[in-house]
Amino acid sequence: MKKRMYDNIQRFPVALDGIIFGFDRQALNLLLIKRDFEPEKEKWSLMGGFLREAENLDDAASRIVTSLTGLKNVYMEQLYGFGRHDRDPVERTISIAYYALINIHDHDEDLVRRYSAQWFPIDELPELIFDHQEMVEAAKARLRYKAARQPVGFELLPGKFTLPELQQLYEAIYETELDKRNFRRRMLSMGVLVKTDEKQKGFSKRGAWYYTFDKEKYKKMSSPVNGSALAFMPARE
Amino acid sequence: MKKRMYDNIQRFPVALDGIIFGFDRQALNLLLIKRDFEPEKEKWSLMGGFLREAENLDDAASRIVTSLTGLKNVYMEQLYGFGRHDRDPVERTISIAYYALINIHDHDEDLVRRYSAQWFPIDELPELIFDHQEMVEAAKARLRYKAARQPVGFELLPGKFTLPELQQLYEAIYETELDKRNFRRRMLSMGVLVKTDEKQKGFSKRGAWYYTFDKEKYKKMSSPVNGSALAFMPARE
DNA sequence: CAGTAGTAGCGTTAAAACTACACATAAAGT
DNA sequence: ACTTTATGTGTAGTTTTAACGCTACTACTG
Numbered sequence: 001m002k003k004r005m006y007d008n009i010q011r012f013p014v015a016l017d018g019i020i021f022g023f024d025r026q027a028l029n030l031l032l033i034k035r036d037f038e039p040e041k042e043k044w045s046l047m048g049g050f051l052r053e054a055e056n057l058d059d060a061a062s063r064i065v066t067s068l069t070g071l072k073n074v075y076m077e078q079l080y081g082f083g084r085h086d087r088d089p090v091e092r093t094i095s096i097a098y099y100a101l102i103n104i105h106d107h108d109e110d111l112v113r114r115y116s117a118q119w120f121p122i123d124e125l126p127e128l129i130f131d132h133q134e135m136v137e138a139a140k141a142r143l144r145y146k147a148a149r150q151p152v153g154f155e156l157l158p159g160k161f162t163l164p165e166l167q168q169l170y171e172a173i174y175e176t177e178l179d180k181r182n183f184r185r186r187m188l189s190m191g192v193l194v195k196t197d198e199k200q201k202g203f204s205k206r207g208a209w210y211y212t213f214d215k216e217k218y219k220k221m222s223s224p225v226n227g228s229a230l231a232f233m234p235a236r237e
Numbered sequence: 238m239k240k241r242m243y244d245n246i247q248r249f250p251v252a253l254d255g256i257i258f259g260f261d262r263q264a265l266n267l268l269l270i271k272r273d274f275e276p277e278k279e280k281w282s283l284m285g286g287f288l289r290e291a292e293n294l295d296d297a298a299s300r301i302v303t304s305l306t307g308l309k310n311v312y313m314e315q316l317y318g319f320g321r322h323d324r325d326p327v328e329r330t331i332s333i334a335y336y337a338l339i340n341i342h343d344h345d346e347d348l349v350r351r352y353s354a355q356w357f358p359i360d361e362l363p364e365l366i367f368d369h370q371e372m373v374e375a376a377k378a379r380l381r382y383k384a385a386r387q388p389v390g391f392e393l394l395p396g397k398f399t400l401p402e403l404q405q406l407y408e409a410i411y412e413t414e415l416d417k418r419n420f421r422r423r424m425l426s427m428g429v430l431v432k433t434d435e436k437q438k439g440f441s442k443r444g445a446w447y448y449t450f451d452k453e454k455y456k457k458m459s460s461p462v463n464g465s466a467l468a469f470m471p472a473r474e
Numbered sequence: 475c476a477g478t479a480g481t482a483g484c485g486t487t488a489a490a491a492c493t494a495c496a497c498a499t500a501a502a503g504t
Numbered sequence: 505a506c507t508t509t510a511t512g513t514g515t516a517g518t519t520t521t522a523a524c525g526c527t528a529c530t531a532c533t534g
Contacts, residue, residue: 005328006328009250010287011248011251012248013246013249014248054329056320057321057331078317083288083294083333091241092290094333096320163483164481181483181484181485182521182522204531205482206481206530208481400511418495419494421513441502442508444510445511
């Protein structure tokens with residue numbers, strides 16, 4: 001029995017590209033790979049790959065990020081579908097971009113080496129191939145959007161972290177400085193931070209308290225842009 | 238000279254599906270078509286079509302909406318890429334959903350008849366094929382998000398409209414009632430409405446002033462979700 | 475061991491935004 | 505002229521934001 005198929009239509013390779021964010025307690029970074037194949041060999045690009053038969057988009061995106069970082073169950077969200085007809089000089093493809101948030105210290109360094117990958121601070125990115133620059137811009141905008149309404153630290157920070165560290169992350173995301181007192185109040189008011197009885201040592205004289213996330217509450221708040229969580233007529237900006 | 242191509246990868250039909258919103262001065266409506274072909278013949282679905290070679294995604298989405306409505310230069314925004322591997326029983330496809338906002342009275346009625354298309358109030362939708370229900374939900378959420386930070390009337394309303402009409406639209410979008418005075422203040426404060434010296438006649442005794450949009454300012458505010466316009470750490474909801 | 479330096483952490487206040495709510499006004503129809 | 509019906513306006517109380525000055529720890533120094 002022959003499988004049914006659509007007639008008289010084009011078929012295209014469907015790529016998944018991953019914008020992988022990591023935070024090193026200082027700056028927000030992006031994991032890029034140096035292409036060792038044509039076209040655009042030796043130039044930098046996002047990690048990508050092609051969709052396989054019988055594989056969901058989300059699964060494919062996960063597979064691709066895992067193949068570079070070794071990490072599973074990474075937080076990812078679909079960003080946008082990029083499909084300019086001439087975006088890829090080899091063949092007409094469309095690419096669904098996903099962004100991922102990972103703890104920069106968790107990744108598999110061997111894998112990263114094998115792919116000639118490297119972390120770049122987001123304000124010092126090299127030139128990227130194709131439309132990858134555009135993807136990165138979109139991902140930054142989305143991350144900012146997301147961070148504004150829920151603490152994004154859970155994915156980017158280690159299990160325990162201090163408020164100054166969280167603030168550092170936010171300042172990296174927004175590329176600006178924030179008021180310590182207001183930031184603190186705002187984050188705490190979201191009700192997902194749990195203070196531990198442990199203090200950070202060695203960094204500052206006084207030492208800051210470590211916090212963790214209340215995973216339960218955090219998960220409830222975490223919803224993609226299309227999720228239900230958008231408030232009814234929230235304030236204009 | 239042979240064209241270069243990628244090796245050993247699958248290729249897929251790429252569909253575009255359009256969530257077409259229209260407003261008839263009463264309710265928010267969706268334009269759906271009755272399928273006259275298998276599978277799922279006689280059931281309702283979104284208007285869709287397949288991507289062609291050398292056609293940008295946005296252009297393809299436009300083409301598809303135009304083919305049903307006769308309207309060109311419709312406001313559209315990419316919504317999300319849907320790609321469950323079993324989403325289409327005929328063949329594995331991926332679909333990029335776009336939503337469109339049109340003035341319901343402008344569409345080409347012949348075309349709509351030819352496709353056996355029909356407008357449905359968004360709170361009385363029939364059962365839809367595949368994952369189209371999910372797409373509609375996502376589109377509603379996105380429209381709500383968008384409407385909260387910029388007046389969305391321009392695309393959905395005729396050139397001139399009254400504030401009560403605009404409010405009617407918002408109430409349809411949010412499926413709730415709004416306070417007249419607060420709504421009015423909020424819309425006017427966005428600074429894109431221009432009062433004309435013309436009054437609506439025949440509908441209410443007193444008659445309401447017609448307004449138009451200041452297209453210049455309006456365009457500046459109109460940016461897709463990924464645009465830059467997201468405020469720096471806007472209020473929590 | 476006392477003083478200093480450098481962050482961490484707290485509280486207050488003024489401005490802005492939001493919410494809720496009630497009455498006057500224009501014009502059509504009798 | 506009076507009634508009817510929807511349009512249009514103002515205000516007060518509350519909540520949220522934004523700006524800002526000061527105290528509290530503790531490691532290091534002499």
